[in-house]
Amino acid sequence: MELGISLDQLRILAIVVEEGSFSAAARRMNRSQSAITYAVQKMEAAVGVPLFDRTGYRPELTEAGSALLPRARRVVEASAVFDRQALALRDGIEPELVLVVDAMFPMTALFAVLSEFDRRFPTVQTRLYVESLGATVRTLLDGQADLGIILEMANVSDGLSACALEAIELVPVASPDHPLGRVKAPLGDDDLRDHLQLVLTDRSDLTKGHDNGVLSVRTWRLADLGAKHAMLLAAMGWGTMPFHMVEGDLQSGRLVELELERWPKQLRRPTIATAIAHRLDRPPGPAGAWFFRQMAGLDPR
Template sequence: MDFQTLSAFLAVADAGSFSAAGERLFLSQPAISKRIATLEAGLDQPLFDRIGRRVTLTDAGRALLPYARRALDDLEDARRALTHLRGAASGRLTVGTSHHIGLHRLPAVLRQFTRRHPQVDLDLSFMDSEQACEAVAAGRLELGIVTLPLTPEPRLHTELIWPDPLAVVVGVDHPLAHAGSVVLQDLAAHPAVLPDHQTYTHRIVRKALASHGLTPHVRLATNYLETLKMLVGIGLGWSVLPASMLDASLRPLTLPGLQLSRTLGMVWHQRRTRSQAAEAMITLLRTQQPASASAVSLSPGM
């Protein structure tokens, strides 16, 4: 077994497809197949069942999976430790972030980072915050810049960068936009457009309403906040959006007893050695913190 064959094995196991694994590793499907065949020959056991286009792990594959992950994690830690000795931020930094943060919070940070550290190849993936956190926990990404989890994840260190107040909003032609005083029961009587129920933002909204005995009627769900803003603007329903997104197309509602907020920040694996590139990004992100949040950490230790 070597680094290349183990990388191919993990890529196929994660993607469930030889072609998708090849795309992830920038290799052709035959090259991936050859590496898997070499690994299976060395172990004298099949690692995948190939049924049509479906690829699933055999019992031997499932047994090998945690050891393969651990071996590659150890190799990556060794590479990072050697990079620390050289002292320069270089190599590849894998980062996952949400579309909202990428559009509204990161442009200036990324501009500074690439100017200061031109030797770093920045691999930036856009995805839901929940997916980014899971990818960091599983070792597929080194750093996540995300909406922070509502409950601590034992594998992750989380650190607040940006407080993100939320506003309940409707379109300018919505009945509640001109209703004067509005209470939560009024809101619950109208349909909502919200992020998917698995997102941290949806959970914040549902938990807040549930504390008042209310459940939102969700007409439509999408995880793209810019899309939600458009749907609210055309009158499809009320929503909850970052206050920083408010403009003339929206009317924020003041609701007694309801204050909503989420926190945006960074996550990394508790037990992984951070590369110099990751350390440089973390240091730069900490300069974005409000003074009151500079020492805030949402999980114990490093």
């Protein structure tokens, strides 16, 4: 059986409690006090029990009122969310934004933009995938993501529209307990060849057969950057890592930077170019376009 309680009555119930009196609620809602009182009385008649105790100086919720208040607030908030979503859809704002990000990308830079995105577009549901190398591009090309933050080395397709982002600095590292970690002199290719190299890989066809930066005969291929990091810390091999991910380890001595003859660190560490991209035939909606411009530095923060 429906009680016929309106959304407006539920809103009045919540506002009376927030303001502490019928008169204060009337002022906030720009209505007469009698209109507020009448709405509460109608709701009490529909429920069949008093919702406020009016014997004191200020109205106090009864046991029944206290029980119904949280549900009333949820209904009011759900209605407000519905209104915001409907208005956003009317304005052409997409209901969802799916992102895929390469695991090497600095997440702090991403999260700063995502925080502002959530504030500006509260109705847009966001889904975030983290992949590596070609798997990031493949997710974008297959239409499983709207935008992708990808690496240049992942064979970027002509079917993508991309804008360059800041390059990622790489650093060769090993544990101080690893034989290479104890060498103080610059290491040549012959010094590295017989030591196990931990290499990031993926299962996509886009990077198949590409051995970027592989210098050792013995390699372990890992599809998870976190696992590679953990193995480096455990002295299981040597490998390159994004500098921002191991800076703390280098400062604490948990890892040491290897000086390679082919990469003199006094000149410049090697870098990987990154980009934000979308498919040419699937341009982002207003929310996605804002995110794209922010990441690319095309709009002021």
